[in-house]
Amino acid sequence: MSTVPSRTVPYQPGLSGDVVAGLLNDGHAEGVARAAVGEAVRRGARLRFVQVVDEGLSAQERADADQATFRAAVRALRGVRGIPCRFEVVTGDPTPTLLELTRGAAALIVGDDQDTGQQIARRCIAHAECPVVTVPFHAA
Amino acid sequence: MHENLHGLRMPRSADSAATLLGAVLDVGRGLQLPDVLTHIVRSACGLVGAHYGALGVLRPDGQGLMEFVTEGFSREMVQRIGSPPVGRGILGLLISHPEPLRLSRLSEHPSAVGMPPGHPPMTTFLGAPIRVRGEVFGNLYLTDKVGGLDFTDDDEALIVALATAAGMAIDNARMLHNARSGRQWSDALREMSQALLSGRDQRSALSMLVERAQQAAEAELAAVALAGEDGQLVIEASTGSDPRARLIVGTPLTEPHWVTVLDSGEPLLLLSREGEAVTDSLAAQLREASGLPAHGQTAIVPMTVGSGSLGLLVVGWGEGESHTAYDAAEPLKQYADLAAVTLMAATAQHDRARMIVLEDRERIARDMHDVVIQRLFATGLGLQSASRVAGHPFVQGRLAEAVDELDLAIKDIRAMIFGLHQPGTAVLSDELVELVESFSDPLGFAPTVVIDGNLDDSTAVDEGLRLDLLAVVREALSNVARHAQASSAEVVSVLDRVSLTVSVQDDGIGFVDTGRRSGLANLADRARLRGGDLALRSPVRDNRGTTVVWSALLHPKGLR
Incomplete structure (x- = not known):
């Protein structure tokens, strides 16, 4: 039996929960997005790029943040064909927003923000229903 | 007595042989893979008298199930159970050990992991792998033989035999599908490039381009947006199963994400499901304007030549999800890239024809300026000097008139040369x-x-x-x-x-x-x-x- 995973299109409709990439406009979105793409390919899952933006941003700031993370996500998808994705921009406090969005998900990928004092990754690991993968910033 | 026929244990009674034959014939009916799979499960249930049956299709990496076709489950049951199994427990056991398996009590097996809430209770179990060209394609799972009986040796032999026939039927359906879709794509590529290069006007060539893309991708919508000189993307042609699809022609794609995808040169496959917020403005707006449900699969494919992209091919499928979109991802990219090269060639063809005209005009203008005007000028000078030596006032007067005429002629010619250089002259x-x-x-x-x-x-x-x-x-x-x-x-x-x-x-x-x-x-x-x-x-x-x-x-x- 062939067990060589095909590099592209191992996506299996409806069989796995989504892989969620928790993107923040902190300059590390591309590293997180890339790790999430790898995870989605491995699991044959749909990939949801979720950008969480702070409340109180102006429309322009929100649009800029959206554009920056969208670019990062598209760059991360380079060379990967047939992985279905979805792009979302959600306003709110990152941790509860991500916890809410990852109900029923297969995995959550976030940047490891240990050194920034934000501790989003740590809180997600503690409370998320799904496995959480943290991406060290130096790798991003 | 058991007979050995090509390694298969054949059932004892002539009755079951006849039933098997009927089931094998049933399995061969239908040409589409989904139909074939449904027939297989139904035939298997009928063959051994199982209450429930299922066929799990293995993922390409062999690490789980990607499709699960069932028989005997009501619609409400399927809804209650929720997402289909991924292949753990007993299902997983057959995946890791692809051999026939027969159990009296499903739940007592050490590999059992239990059923999800809402799942009907199941007791007796018979499973067998289906092989296609020697590789495990998936497994047949049957449970709860009618009358609460255990599955027998005969049942197992029948299912193993049916699985062999099923493998062939699946192989046929797959080959047929691949051949069909391959031919559709190659026809589409050929017709599109011919249309673009045949001298057809760009608009009708682009209509042809989107029509062929929609057909070959088995999609509900196909549109092409080209980038203008200012970089602004505008939909130039669109077609779809809903007549509204044609109305989006002329719509500019102003959202900056479109240009990001264009510049990346990489195709994007979007999928949004019912109940999810329509924040996915990229595809949702276009889908709704074209008469498609906002949710579903959409491919955005840059038409790339070298390091740049001319535009985007946008293809949308209906609600829900299907493999069709994923299978189309790769051929769509090839199609879009060939379209880009062909469009460039067609534009070059058109430009060359225009260039020939302009060069022609340039040459005529140069000749008139360098040769004709110079000669007229020289003639005028000659006449002027002749008038000085001409004694008769009448002759002098005629010569002066002639010189004035020449002056006027030279002015006219200059005006014509100027006209030839005007770029706005229509071709x-x-x-x-x-x-x-x-x-x-x-x-x-x-x-x-x-x-x-x-x-x-x-x-x-x-x-x-x-x-x-x-x-x-x-x-x-x-x-x-x-x-x-x-x-x-x-x-x-x-x-x-x-x-x-x-x-x-x-x-x-x-x-x-x-x-x-x-x-x-x-x-x-x-x-x-x-x-x-x-x-x-x-x-x-x-x-x-x-x-x-x-x-x-x-x-x-x-x-x-």
Whole structure:
């Protein structure tokens, strides 16, 4: 039996929960997005790029943040064909927003923000229903 | 007694042999893979008297199930259970050990992991792998033999035999599907490149491009957006199963994400599911405007040449999810890239024809300036000096008049040279395309134009012929608009070394004799003056349609 995973299109409709990439406009979105793409390919899952933006941003700031993370996500998808994705921009406090969005998900990928004092990754690991993968910033 | 036939243990009774044969024949019915899978599960249940049956299709990496076809489960049951199994527990055991497995009590097996809430209780179990070309394709799972009995040796033998037939049926269905979709894509690629390079106007060539893409991708919507010189993406052609799909032509794609995808050169496959917020503005707006449900699968494919992209091919499928979209991802990219190269080639072809005209004008202007004006000027100077030595005042007066005339002539020529350098001078092929497009409104559809030969070569098509050609097309198309009740029309202009032929064909109700033929008579006169002819043919086919063919010789009086 062939067990060589095909590099592209191992996506299996409806069989796995989504892989969620928790993107923040902190300059590390591309590293997180890339790790999430790898995870989605491995699991044959749909990939949801979720950008969480702070409340109180102006429309322009929100649009800029959206554009920056969208670019990062598209760059991360380079060379990967047939992985279905979805792009979302959600306003709110990152941790509860991500916890809410990852109900029923297969995995959550976030940047490891240990050194920034934000501790989003740590809180997600503690409370998320799904496995959480943290991406060290130096790798991003 | 058991008989050994090609390694298969055959069931004892003639009865079950007949049932097996019936089941095998059943499995072979249907050509589409989903139908084949459903037939297999149903036949298997019937064959051994199982209450529930399922067929799990293995993922390509063999690490779980990607599809789960069931029999015996009601719609409510399926909804209650929720997402299909991924292949753990007993299902997983068959995946890791692809051998027939028979159990009296499913839940007592050490590998059992229990059933999800809402799942009906199951007791007896029979499972067997289905192999396609020696590789495990998936597994047949049967539970709860009727009457609460255990599955027997015979049952197992029957299912193993059925699985062999199932493998062949699946293989056939797959090959057929691959062959069909491969042929559809190669047809689409060929027709699209021919359409773009045949001299068809860009609009109708792009319509062809999206129609073929929609067909080959088995999609509900296909649209192409091209980037203008200012980088702004505008939808140039669109087609879909909903008539509204055509209405999005001309829509600019202003959201910056479109340009990000364009610049990346990488195709994007979007998927949003029912119940999710429509924040996915990229595809959702376009889908809704085209009459598609906001949710579903959408591919955005950049049309890339070298390191740049000319535009985007956007393909949308209906609600829900299907493998079709994923299978189409790779061929769509190839299609889009070939379309980009072909579009470039077609533009280059058009530019070259235009360049020839401009170069021609440049040469004539240069000749007039360098040769003709200089000569006239020299002649003028000669006459002036001659007038000084001419004694007679009458002769002097005539010479001065001649010099003034020459001055005027030189001024005229300068004005003409200036005119030749004007860039805005229209070329005939553009005029023709513009004229035909201007009939979209009165006709109610966009007629197509095919231009064969370089109409812009002014040495072949003189001013008179240019006016005739435009008059013929105008008259013929307005006849179509007034009387034909047509749904499509095509203008074809063919220019060769000796003649120009233009035909206008529609699919309307055929020629209607309105008694007023002066328009056509006028066209016939114009043709005869140029050694040509006007022919009217109706009906064209199926008792419908009219074709007007007008032809003229390029140089009827043998002037050149």
